[in-house]
Structures are given as structure tokens and as C-alpha cells.
Amino acid sequence: MSRFQVKKVAVLGAGVMGAQIAAHLVNVKVPVVLFDLPAKEGPKNGIVTKAVEGLKKLKPSPLGVADDAALIQQANYEEHMHLLKECDLVIEAIAERMDWKLDLYTKIAPHVAKHAILASNTSGLSITKLSEVLPESIKPRFCGIHFFNPPRYMTLVELINTPTTQPEVLDQLEAFVTSGLGKGVVRAHDTPNFVANRVGIAGMLSTMKEVENFGLTYDVVDDLTGKKLGRASSGTFRTADVVGLDTMAHVIKTLQDNLSLETDPFYESFGTPAVLKKLLELGNLGQKTKAGFFKKVGRDVMRFELESEEYVPAGQKADEVYARMLKKPAAERLRLLRNAEGAPGQFLWAILRNSFHYAAVHLGTIADNARDVDQAMRWGFGMKQGPFELWQEAGWLEVAKMIQEDIDAGKALCKAPLPEWVFKGPVADAGGVHTAQGSWSASQNKFVPRRQLPVYERQIFPEALLGETSLPDWRIAGTTIAESKALRTWTLDGQVLIASIKNKMHAISPEVMEGLAEAVELAEREYDGMVIWSGDAPFSVGADLEATMPAFAVGGPDAVESIEQELQNLMLRIRYAQVPVVAAIHGMALGGGCELAVYSAKRVAHMESYIGLVEVGVGLVPGAGGLTYIARRAAENMAASTSKDILPFLTEGFTAAAMAKVGTSALESRKLGYLLDSDVIVPHKDELLFVAINEAKSMAASGWRAPHKRLFPVAGRSGLATIKAQLVNMRDGGFISAYDFKIGAMIAEVVCGGDVDAGSMVSEEYLLTLERKAFCHLIAQPKTHERILGMLSTGKPVRN
Template sequence: MWNVRKAAVIGAGVMGAAIAAHLANAGIPCLLLDLEGLAAKGLSRLKMTKPSPLYDPAFITRIRTGDLERDFAEASDCDWIVEAVSERLEVKHAVWKRIDAVWREGMIVSSNTSGLSINEIVSVCGEDCRKSAMVTHFFNPPRYMKLLEIVPARETAPEAVAQMSRFCKERLGKGVVLAKDTPNFIANRIGTFAMLATLRAMEKHGLTVDEVDAVTGPLLGRPKSATFRTLDLVGLDTFLHVCRNVRENVSDPVEAAAFADPPVVERLVAKGWLGEKSGGGFYRKSGSAGGGKSAIETLDPATMAYGPRAKVASPAIEAAKMAKGSAGKLRTLLEASESDRLAAFARDVVEAAICYAADKLGEIADTVIEIDEAMRWGFNWEEGPFETWDSLGVAATAARLEERGRAVPGPVAAMLAKNSETFYIRKAGSMFHYSQGHYKFVEERPDEISLRALKEKGRTVFAGDGANLIDLGDDVACLEFRSPNNAIGPGVLAAIRQAVREVGLNWRGLVLANEGRNFCVGANLMLLLLEAENGEWEEIDLIIRDFQDSMRALRLMPRPVVAAPHRMTLGGGVEACLPADRILFSAETYFGLVETGVGLIPAGGGCMASAALAQERAEAAGLDDVAVPLAKLFETIAMAKVSESGYQAKALGFWRAGDAVLIREESRLAEAKQAVLELDRRGYAVPEANRRIIAGGREAATVMKLGVSAMRRGGYISDHDVRFAGKLADALSGGDVPAGTPVTDRHLLDLEREAFLSLCGEPLTQARMRHMLATGKPLRN
């Protein structure tokens, strides 16, 4: 099996340096080459880039810079060379001639070009080098964007493509699609066409920038950045370059005309208004507005002047917002009245995109899967073009196209002629896709588990109010949260207790995981605020006791528990993970106890679990007391710190022996299942019910409070911050007991619950809760 012991990236620009960073994320030593001084500048830029290209700042030590002239020969020792120089063929030819000179057997070489022909790029190389050459087109930023397009040249060996695909999926966590050597490959080809079609429809219907972005974001199943915010982020000069590359390299004059430079973008570029990188494009920030805060202004393309953003509303938009799910919102919008110009605009935009994708099937990619995955992973569409055809109804959409005088794409007409009406079908949890006249089975990988597919196969053990228990096979079950935002409320807690009883009696162990956008954003804050505003203190006490008892039951279950969090895992989501025997973090896990952001402290066992973690740290470090690790966790919780990756959960103090990070998101459930089985095979020891935790005591609390007082004197925090930080210090340290006193977990749970209740009664805390619910941002009062 081909592996990469060492890699070289040639070109230390924004993309080259970021690719090197992601190789370092995967534990691969990397040589970053550029002209003298440029490689070092690229490395320095990585340290300042936000969000960080690195999972952990320490990983930058895996990258070594070199001079393109003096150190190029060192690339001969690498298993993979990535060329990431400027998008000019003559520049790439000069580099590839040098790559050819250092190529050796077993090496794979690739270009990160976003649209140049790989066959033209490698034309200067010898036959052996050409057999190992391909495009590996990373989307920017490489750490965060899942898509990687692999494009073989005519002579590329199939085994080299297979090796690279496997490596990029498993080691780099990428979503790999195989594209053909056509201009701009798959995602940029369709995405750019869709942008251009949007601009043409905007002009046709007389819409403003604000109106276009109100429609072309989540209502169409696309990112919040919609059209013009996305263009500003990409860079308008870059957008014109992509348009030109297609226009100059396609043979169909009609298609070439569709990629003509939009006049409004040409005018902006001529003025140097390139988008975010130049300070303004279709949007810009004004200096200040009234209260001293900056405001976002919108371009009027007719006058080329900026003005205040306008709120957009229409019956079609309001109806679409009320619909459930991205497919429901899209259908509602497109089926709105013909007289609604925003709906008419949306129909033109969507039809143009899905028809173009269908027309290009077979030319840019062989299957609908590759096109759909490219658009989901590369442009963050909720559904790819062919999934959209299915959601809208292929036959119904084709009929509407004919009614509107538009040609039905050939692949769609051919499918309908065979009495097939969907591009995808699901049967008993298995997926099939339509290809060349019949349906083909979508191969399932043994290291990937889909909860959706298991539920379709009838593997649901029970469906509770807020969570499901699902049979993963081999006597391992998975508890899947499915409440809104996967927030923890009474229904989820009841399901946890039911799962503990069921798994404790009949299963080998339990996985905590789900396939939602985030693992869990915390407890049900709205419920708590309503109870607090009504003075229902006994009810809040019962809610918190219920939370604590459920987490304690999870910890004491006589079977192993493995948590597999991903993305936002906050507050109560963290408290649900900490009772587990092992946590397998997705690389993109943002993990933190954030209750202080709303003027509260963790009370679902978070303080108690943190005190236990401090004891583990002290014992591992051979410390006489828990004061030092406890102070570190106090700072983490008091400041509501959240890890910027799964790896950084360790720096924040939440990591335990046996915990791990998984870069490949698709393997998360399978890896968690195997971890449960491993713990079971070893002979699982039931956790001690009456464990004692060594308290930091009043001495540790005093030290913490002194630090808080110093911050207050410096004006960094408010009086209310001091109030809840003091209660947090007492809850973490065990209250008014001497340092080193063994206390029960029940004692610590009582302290955190009492502090939580008292803070719920504070008007300033309630104001913070209301502000968070209204704005999604913390209030400092």
C-alpha cells in the first residue's frame, strides 16, 4: 500500500502553504519550497491566518522551508510532490521539468491547478513521470474544505490514481471525486456557471444585490454567503480568471458565450474593488454608523455607489422560510406564484444550474455522484444538481422546462424515456444511482457506518422524544440525538436513561454520536430562561437534577461508552461526552464548556467531571495537590474557551488517556464501534459508584478568586463576571473544605447545582440568556 513518509510542496503562496499545513495536520513531514525568502514568508503567514490552517499550532514544526534553487534536489526523497505555483502554463512547465529530473520509482507527482489541463502541464515530462502525474485540486482553505478533485492525465497509471484517492480519503480526510481533464474540472465549472446564470437572472428581473442574496442562500440550499458575499470572498479578479479559462477552452461557442465576463464585475475590477481582499466589492464596511459601530453597505450596480443594506421580504420568501428542510424550502420557493419576481428569479437560477450540470454529465465526470459530491463538498450546497432534480421531481421539472420553452437535457430525457424517474433510489438502506440506462449499486465501505441507512434497514431499537437508539451491529448500539440543534432537553435525557437500561442489560456497549450538523450545542437554554423568568426554581432544580442523574447513570453503566463528537460540541454536549470511557474527537470538533457566556456555570456534571480530570492530571504529573491543573481548567471554563479542533481539546484540559482524534469524518462511527468492542474484549471494569475526588479546597478557590479580582481591577471583566467566577471556583474546588479532602461526586454535583440555581435568579444572567437566544452572541454586562 502506497504511503507518504515525506512530501514536498512547491510554491509557498496562499494555497501551497495551506496544503503543506494540512499535510502537517495528518502527521506528514513536509518540505515547502519557493524562491529565496518566500517559503519562510509563507510559513509565517500560516501562523497568523485565521481561522488557523493547522489543527494545532505545534504542528507547524512538521514543515521545513527550502530554497527552490538550492534545495530542490531534496524533493527526490519525497513520496509525493505537489506543485502549487501560479496558474501560468510557462511557470508550471519550468517547475515540472525539474520535477521530472528528480522523479523516482514509487513517487507520485501532482499539480494543484484549479483548471489548467494536466495533459498540457506534464507534456514537458518523460513517460515514467507522466504515468505517476495527476491533478490534486484542493479547495481553499484545504483544512476546512472537504473537496479534493483528482484528475488523471491520459497516461496516468490507474493504480497511481487509486493509491492517491485512498491516501487522500483516509489520511487527509478528503472527499475525493474523479474528474476529467476539462476546463475548471467539476465544481468550479458548474459553480461558476451558476454564478453567471444568477447575474444574468438578476439583470432580467431587475433585482438588487440584497434581493439576490436573500434568495440564493439557504433558501436554495446554498451557503449563507449566497452569491455576492461568496464572490467577494473568492475575489472578483479570480472569478474573471476562472470565467476566462472556460471561455477560452471550450469548443461550443454558445457555452463560451455563457462564460462571458459580467459587465458589473469588469467595472468593479477596473476600479480595484476586488472584494474582501481589497476592502470592498459588492459589499463593503463603512467607517461607523451612529453608535460608532461599522456597518455593511451594498453596491448599487446601476450607479456603482454604496448604500445601506435593505431588508428583503416577499410572500414567497416568507413561505419558504416556514417550510421544513432544505428541499422543502426550495420546493416552496419555486412553486410560488408566477407574479412573485423573486420566485421567478429563483426558478431561472435553479433551472439553469441543474440543466447545465445534466448537459455536462459524461463530459466533466462519469457519474452523477461525482458531480453531486463535488458541489456539496466544494461549494457547500445542501444538495447536488442531480439530487435537486430528484427533490423537485425529474418528470415534473422536465415538463415545466418544456412549458417554458426550454430544452430538457439529453441525459434527463434519456432516463425518462426508459421510465426511470429518479437519479437515485434507496432500497432497504442501500443506494443506487442511474447510469447509462440502468441503476448501479453505490458500494458501501466496511469502515463507514450510516445511521440513516441503518434506520432504513429497520435497525432502530427505540425512537425516543429527542433521541434514537440504533443497532450498529456486533451488539453495539448508538444513541443518536435528534432534537433541534441536538440540544439536550427532557426528551434527550429520558432517552439517555432508557439507553443506559437497555444497553446495560442486552448489549456490549454504547456509542454516543449523530449525523447532525453539530454534535450538540448545549442544553435547552430557552426552557431554562422561561422557567427562570417565571420564578420556577423547583422546576429548574428538577431539570438540573435530571441532567446530573442522567450523566451519572451514563458514567456508571456496566458497559463501555464511547463518545464521537463532531463540530460544535458545547456546554451540555461536553457534559454528555465526559462520562464516556473514551472520546474520539472528529478533527473539526469545537469543544468547550461555555456556560459562563450566559452568566451560568456547568451544572450537568461538568464541574464535577473537571475536578476529576484535575485529579487525573495531578496524579499523572506526580503533583502533591490538584491546584495547578484545577486552575488551568478554571481558566478554560471561566473564559468559555472552545477548542479550535479536536486536537486542541487536549490543550484545554479535556483530554483523557485513550482519547483520540479522527481526521476522516466518514469513519467516525465505525471507529467508535471498534473502540467499544476493544474495551469490551479487554474485560470492562464497571466504574466505581462511590468514588472519591480529591478537592482543591478553599485554598485553591482563594487562588482562583485572587486572579479574578486582579482582572476586575484591570477592567477586563465586570462585577457580574466576578460573581459567577467565584461560584465556579467554589464548585470546582469542592467548597469550604481543606485542600486534599476526598469528596464524593454527589457533593460536587450539589455544589454546581446550587450555584447554577442562584445564578439563574440573577437579572444580569437572564439578560445574557435573552441576548444569546436573540443574537447568538454573548452579552458582557
């Protein structure tokens, strides 16, 4: 089979989804042309232009860098149909109207390239019915592709075939969506709302129904059904507000219109809830209209009350006893909830029971196997575990008996019994649907393994579900060379050494520092390169403050200076190692984590990497080489230009450190200077280690050598005076506090090289000394202690 290359994509429809799909394509460097109807007035591309401009204002941003909106090519159906022939993939993403979609297909069909894949982004319309209007030559290349909103951040993409879709087309598209777009693919059957929305919306409807049964308020329900339950922090009703109540109503209507009591025994619970009807009547559609189940009035959050049709103060939480129940092991947790005397506990058991019941009854018709259901709920609805995973963890047969007892007692949503495979046969014998052999397929009546596509060879450690014991666990995989409580040093191939931090949030403690230094020495002796990769996000949140403060309490600033000097020496050891050290970054690389990354020979970063020097938030300055890096990079950038003034090259780095600015994507982190143009940005998090190892091997094979130690120029006292003048204006204008001014001035002093002439040549060691002294001075200050204690206790910066 020839390789399917996506050189250009057309997105049809510049609405919310279409525009954001186009934005994500730009994020991953795929050229894209965005189509919509010609505007009735003004420039013909007016509708698309408005949508593209709107992308820059959305929060969270669909673009890695807002300026990249300009890379979206704009088009309309009247003038630019010929552009479709240049596209290898055409994604239709217009409104959820079958008649509109069919009409559009008729118009575009003559212009679609002979090799191109045509896919409909729909949340639930029949893909087979959509295909019927297409010419026979296009039908084999047509399928459904369902992105979840917002497309940049949501992992899930569902692919749906028709009876005429060629299997290799889905394989090709799955490879592109996985590796090219960084998504997790689930193949869904062509049933109403596919997999995630079918199970997820049924779950939301079930939740709303049980809310009425148990008389709970929306804020209490969100408190119970958010992180405490292992689900998205927005809970149930805030999630509905974010999605849009009109969108939710549309998905519900799809279920109502395409199912019946004969095809779905839960059909009677699909009625539109009274509260949702009322909110739709009022035009309160959620976040997009700034009012839904909740709305903000000033700083206060209000919740809607159906009885009065008014908003009342929100903020109620469930009794702490239920939070404690939810922390118990799965089997004990479900028993406690089922037997709870209070309404919140009974409510939680009811919604979990309903989700197990629904998923089991419909597994055979909506999905190929249980793995697809659980992955869909993880990736599409932000669940820590899918319904089958939790059920299996809690004890398959015991939970099954509890569910069936409730069904028999009339407590469930419908009388449909659990399928026979739940109680008898391979699933019952294995204790669940996920096994080393694969996951249970109710339609095939057997366990089926994961799809074996070449793209998945890039995922050395794919995200595993509970029970998938045949998948490797990175914590114990490969050959362990050395291991402590804080760090594991290991290898997969004997060529590249991997260092994995084990501390909470991968914080850098003295033990981590010692282990990394030993790993570099070992890599130089016996390996071609070294990768710093710690599996799960974050890469590292920086120095372990909880380990540093006791040292300060016992030994004062001298003890801290010793630790800081060791950390600085580690950074230089990594920078000047005789083998390439590659930092594989996923999630947050903050403070010392950022410094660890920038002192590596190369960085391989997942698209959703958030990198920055944030020490100001705890009343400190970067002390492990971050400011020295900013000064050196400014000198290097000046040397690559025709300018002789270093200050313009220093300003952005200084500002980022002084304001604790964090890149909101790997792309923005590159603009801030924490990633270089030569660094690699990887769309899929599970491909990060594969790419990093190969980068290290490639660098070694090409004869990589550590850089020479060089002196470089600094801005000196004149640059320092300029920056301080700006800080004075910010302080006097009330934009920063007096303590912020103090810290900012100390940062400026380090990056400018202190009291020296402009252009003076300095070494890294000289700046590191200034950096260390500033750090140790600040750690002795009471206001810094306030900021550190505030961060450790609340996780939020204190501004004093």
C-alpha cells in the same frame, strides 16, 4: 495490490493554497515539507517562512492548533531537492500558469521517488497537457488533485486522470484523501475547470447576468441565494469576495480561453461581467483587499454600485413573501417562483432553470455521472442539494417541460435543447437521475453504482443523495431496541449498543436522560459496549433550556435542582458503567453535550468538533459535572507531575469554563482538556461511527474496567482567593461585567472545592453538590433570565 502508505508529503508552492494544504496535512498528522523559490535576500527559506507565519494569523484558521505551524518542514528548490525522494506524494500547488508548472516539473522530475504519486493542484488547467513534459516513468503516477479553498474546511477534492494515469494510482490517492484527509472525492474528466467550478462558476455568471436582467441589488441577491435557497450563507457576491475576485476572474478566463460556442453552447454568457471588470481595475479583489462587491466601513457594510463606482449602504433584503415561497415543497416552490409577478421570484426561477439546463447539457462530458455533479456542488459550493437532486425532488418530467418551454421561448441562456435522455428512456421512467441502482451516466447511457473501494467500507452510513434509496438510513437501520420521541437505542451487530438523540440540536431533555440511563443498564446486561452517536451534527448543544424553564416556573429552584441531580447521576452512571461508553463527536458538543462527552470512557471526535462549557453565555455555571471534571483532571495532571501545587493545573480549565471558551477544532479541544491524548481524532465525519464501534469492541476485548471512585485534592480557599483576585482586576479594568464576575467567582468556588484547606481530599459527589447549588442559585436570578431568553430568541449571548 500492495498498500499505498503516505509517510511524508511534499507541497510545492507556499502560496495561499499550498501553505493551507500543508497546514491541513499537519492537522491530520501527516509529515509535510513545503517548498518554494529561494528568497533573493536573507535566508533562502524566507518565502516559505513568511507563508508559514501567515498561517497563524488567518481566520478561519487553517491549523487545528496555531503552534503546529512549526511542524511544517521548510524547503526551497535550490537547497533541498533531495528531500523529494523521502516523499510518497508530491502535490504541486504553484500559480495557475501552464508554463511555470511545466518548467517546475522538468526540474523536479529527477528527484521524485520511483513509487511516489505526483499531483497538480489546479482549478482548471488541462492535466493531460501538464503531463506531456514528464518522463515516461512518472506519467502513470501523475494526475490532477483539486482542493477547494479553504482546504481544511471544504469537503471537496477533485481527482483528474490523464490517458496515461494508472487506475490504481487514483484508487490509492482516493483512499488517502478520503480517510487520511477527511475529504469527499469526485473524479472529474479533464475538461476546463473540471466539475464543481465548471458548473459553479457558470452558475455565478448566470446569476450576475440575471441580476442585470431583473435589476436587483447585490445584498438582496445574497439574501435570496444564501441559506433561504439551501446554499452557503454567504450567498453569491459575498462568496465571490471570499474566494477572491482575481481568482474568480482567472477561472472565468479559463472557460473563455479553452471553450468556444462549438464546444459549449452557453459560451456567450461567459463574458466577464462589467462590474467584475471595474472592481478588478480598482484593485478591489474582495476579502483579501477588504473591498469587493462589499466592504466594511466601521461597523457598516457597504455595497458597490457600478453606476456611480461608489460604495453605498447595504443591508436590503427581499420581501418576506419569497422566503415563504422557498420554504414550500420543491414542486410547489418552483411553480410559485416561475409564476411570480415580482422580479425576485422570477430571478430565482431563472437561476435555478439555468443551473438545471447547464448541468443536463454538460453531464456527459464533464463527469462520469450525475452523482458526481451533485456531490461536487454540495461539497465544493456549500449547497444543501445539487441541481439534479432539486430537479428530481420537484418532479423530473414536469420541471423538464418547464425548462424546455423557457428554452423554446428564448428565456434561457442559450437555445441548446435538453438532451434526449431527459425526456425518454431510463431517467424519465425512473423519475430522475438518482436511483437505487445508481446515478445516471450520460456518457455510458446507464445508471452506475458508487465506486467500491475498501476505504468506503469504513463509511457505514455515507452521505446519500436524494433518490439513492439503496443506501442505509441510520435513523431506521439496524435493530431498534427501544425508541421514544427523544432517543433511539439500537444495534448494528448485537455487540455494541448505539444511543442516538433525536431532539432538535440533540439537546438533552429529561426524556433523553431517562433513555440514556436505561441504555447503560441494557448495555451492561447484554452488550460489550455502548456508543453515543446521533448521526448528523451536532453531537449535542447541551441541556434543553426550553424544557428546564417551565419546570423552574412551576416548581422553582427545587424543581431545577431535581433535574440537575438526575443529570449529574446520569454522568456518573456513564463514567462508572461496567461496559465502555464511547462518545462519537461531530460538530458542537456544548455545555451538557461537553459533559456527556467527558464523562464517557472514551471520545472519538471528528476533526471539526467544537467542544466547550458555554453555560456562562446563558448566565449559568456548568451543572452536570463539567466543573467537577475540571477539578478532577487538574488533580490527575498534578499527580502525574512532580509538582505539589494544583493551581497551575487548574487555571486553564477554570479559564475555559469562565470565558465559555470552545475549542475551534478537535485538536484545540484536546489542548483545553476536553479531549485526552488517548482519545481518537477522525478526519472523515462518515467514518466516526465505524471507529467508535471498533474502539468500544477493542476496549471490551482488552478487559476494560470502569475506574475506581477516588478522593482527590482541591486548591481550596487559597486557590479561590488567587483566582478571585484576578477576576477583580478584570472587572475593575472593564474586561468583564459585574455579573460575569459573580458567575466567575462561583465557578472558582466549585473548582477549588469551596471553603476548605488547600490539598483537602474531596469526592466527585461533594463537588457535584457545590456545582448544583451554584447552578440553582443562578437560575433564579433576573440577569440569568435575560441571558437565557436572549439566547433562545436570537441564538447569541447577551452580556449584561
